[in-house]
Amino acid sequence: MLRGIPSTMGDTHPLNMTTLLRHAADVYPTTEIVHRRIDGAWDRTDYAAMFRRVSRLAHALDSLGIEPGATVGVLDWNHLRHLELYFGVPAVAAVMLQLNLRLAPADLVYVVEHSKAQWIFVDESLLPVAEELADKVDVAGWVVMTDKPSSEVTTSLPNVRFYEDLLAEQPEEYDFQFIEETSAAYAGYTTGTTGRPKGVYYSHRSMYLHTMGLIAALKIDYLDCVMPVTPMFHAVSWGFPQAAVGAAAKIVLPGRFTADDIGSVAEAIVDEGVTVANGAPSLFAPILEYIRTLPQAPDLSGTRLVSGSTEPPLSLMKGFHDLTGANVIHGYGASETSPLVTYNWRIKPELAELSDDEKWDLKRSQGLPIVGAELAVLDPAGGVLPRDGKSVGEIIIRGPWVTTSYHDLADNDERFHDGWWRSGDVGVIMPSGYIKLTDRLKDVIKSGGEWISSIDMENAIMGHPKVLEAAVIGVPDPKFQERPVAYVVPRSGEEVTKDDVYEVLRERFAKWQLPDQVIIVEELPRTSVGKLDKKLLRANWSE
């Protein structure tokens, strides 16, 4: 690294999460934060009030003996107190540890112990999860978050304090200090395919720069209304809470919800005028289905729905577009990348001459890198491949919000390459700059010396109007090494035959690429974070 002469600028002025919140509270004090309580009712506050509560929270953290560098676990849905912890814990130079309540109990125990979490904050609705953990982990104590008087809550947790009681006894002004910007602000553990969860620790700096990248890419400002739909206990809700506060947007927090009561989330999107939200197709699909049931479709033409986790189906993107005008924007990233590194919003003007179908097809891709995040394609020998739309390899990523190690884990070299993080995703970069994933490294079907893209095949099958979902896996084959097998879920009330599936596939795939078997099923297995569990499918097939 080269070094020039010093500048005269405030180069030691640190990038801090607290700066974002103070900006919102100072400049946009009356901007609303709408939030759903534990009982499902909606409530409203504003940035000035939130800043006072975060100030009380900082005092409360001090009173619990939480020092700079300490780790504070949180078990909560997308509630207001969770947002307060997003800012209050980093504000005292402590680390907010996201406890993914969908992890297996043994993994949760591992995460608490590996991270050396000192206190755990738990939402009343999640007391059973906490109580199951309590006798297996060694923490200083538990803080219960509830809307009820604390006397009405019974729990077997040891050394319990109550969030609202702690805050009530504190003053509402706090002398926030600057924090050295490479200090960890958040921690999350990723669920890999093998081994224990691995800790990714986000610094104030990395999250601040990710926030600016998000705000710039999605053009979020004080005229927007942001709803973080993605769980706040997973991948820092993709940094959307921080981006919302950094942009001083109105915020709508949907609290706890399931696919069954998605209606209240959909209603809030319409009623509160949400213009930016994040989620996965598994969440957006039922929201779209709900909107279809409304007597009149809402106008969401300014709304950007950032869809991650997997390529959004064309039916989802077109469905939102045609019905509401909302733009489903595929975003790509991983816990290791904060997560957003690409987005696919408006087609580049130089591609204006593409047909509508080609544009929709391009919208399915992972899109364009956010400035600051660099992506490249690596061949198996470790060379960088050309950006020609043809050279397929593993996507590698680097930048100020990309991890370069895992927390307290010695043996992780295989995930890094010369300062780049290896995503494990296989794809190409087009000459126009668009990233297109074809598969996970482990999901590529290697048949007779050629690769078959399971994602392409799944999308083709899902193009059938009667198909809700599809998964294609590679199964061992003595002659060809691997052969594709397709699992297909029909839409509710529809019937799909194997011939229907072969018919749509023959339009796009060579004969040798067609799946050896098509299996019609009622649903597909999912991992704890809602992704298709192809590992389980493969395991079950080989039984």
Next chain:
Amino acid sequence: MLRGIPSTMGDTHPLNMTTLLRHAADVYPTTEIVHRRIDGAWDRTDYAAMFRRVSRLAHALDSLGIEPGATVGVLDWNHLRHLELYFGVPAVAAVMLQLNLRLAPADLVYVVEHSKAQWIFVDESLLPVAEELADKVDVAGWVVMTDKPSSEVTTSLPNVRFYEDLLAEQPEEYDFQFIEETSAAYAGYTTGTTGRPKGVYYSHRSMYLHTMGLIAALKIDYLDCVMPVTPMFHAVSWGFPQAAVGAAAKIVLPGRFTADDIGSVAEAIVDEGVTVANGAPSLFAPILEYIRTLPQAPDLSGTRLVSGSTEPPLSLMKGFHDLTGANVIHGYGASETSPLVTYNWRIKPELAELSDDEKWDLKRSQGLPIVGAELAVLDPAGGVLPRDGKSVGEIIIRGPWVTTSYHDLADNDERFHDGWWRSGDVGVIMPSGYIKLTDRLKDVIKSGGEWISSIDMENAIMGHPKVLEAAVIGVPDPKFQERPVAYVVPRSGEEVTKDDVYEVLRERFAKWQLPDQVIIVEELPRTSVGKLDKKLLRANWSE
């Protein structure tokens, strides 16, 4: 400053100017850069080609012996080669020194010597300026930038090289290294009211963060077309070249122009579809006048004209709005703040109930802070005043793109306060977060123990349809300490009387505040950077 535990993120991945250019060249290779040549003709290139030329330039800088930390002076208008130097010089960890060609010759000599500039790059059209400097400064050599064959250029400069010849002999790939981000990338010298120019050195980090702030505030992206109208030799053209490249927008560089041939700039705004431009009222006013002469007014409804240097007159803002739909956005800052720290684009939604007149009045203010830049109001005793819209004091500013010292200058404590830069501007912060300057500290008229705002009075006078410009100064008075005197310039072809001026002033000002004299003049004196020269007015009045 508190310190927590380390993160796992790429916190040593530096914020570099080169990252912005590489992103544009990799992801948006065919996006156009339209630029005016020295002879006034327009030419076109793109980011991929510019990246190749910057790579050649980096080799050329190496070949000249320019090492990390060296300083390279540039004397140029808003030409393509200047943009190349904006990225090429920082890319080798050297400092690009802006030589403000409007400085007095003795000040230019001081700047070159104080900064220890090694080589100076000079546009052919500015050879006379360079030649006057040459025998007074000690530099290694001069690089002449011309569109002609070098054999056709004659100059008395010693040790001359030619830019295009240097580049022609270099390969078009360069192995760009990371640069420690607090290294200085740019330097500019501010022209204060007293003493020598003072050096402000911008780091890669500070300019990168300013760039992200600009992109976020103005929502610039690859669908935009940015024209840096503000000279690139002054205040880094307000960081607009960097923001344009960071956002991978189409760029239009207007080259060299004066108020007399502003027509070609105005035509390019219309013809190339410029959506973002910067400038001062002194530049935008003649552009508007030119557009008024067109047979049909262009539709510039998506265009953001960022106007700095002074409050834009209502007539300018309304004129652009009514005629073209363009939004004149007042931006505030100084060389010491990179410069932009506030902007005034769309009125906050909570203020929707204001009348149209009130909204226009609010649009005249400096607007809202860009996230990351913090502003406060300081009372004379050094206390921070409330954000109540009433407490008047000096505006102080801090943030990662705000200077905390001047280059190699010992005695500058008076300009800093506890980590904040003292702007010398007097104003208030409203409860709604808007910053409103009332005066420069030195321009406040102190009459009989009260303050009279010269800016308010100037704006009131300029509200008269026949008035082009006005300046109000305080002149010594034995009884009241100071009294206001107004200088008024009528619009071309119009006649304005003193009574006309008193009539508009009586609507807004108390009798004791009215100026003692109103003087009708043909034009007002300006400083080298185009600001009203009130110092000269005061000096002339007291003669």
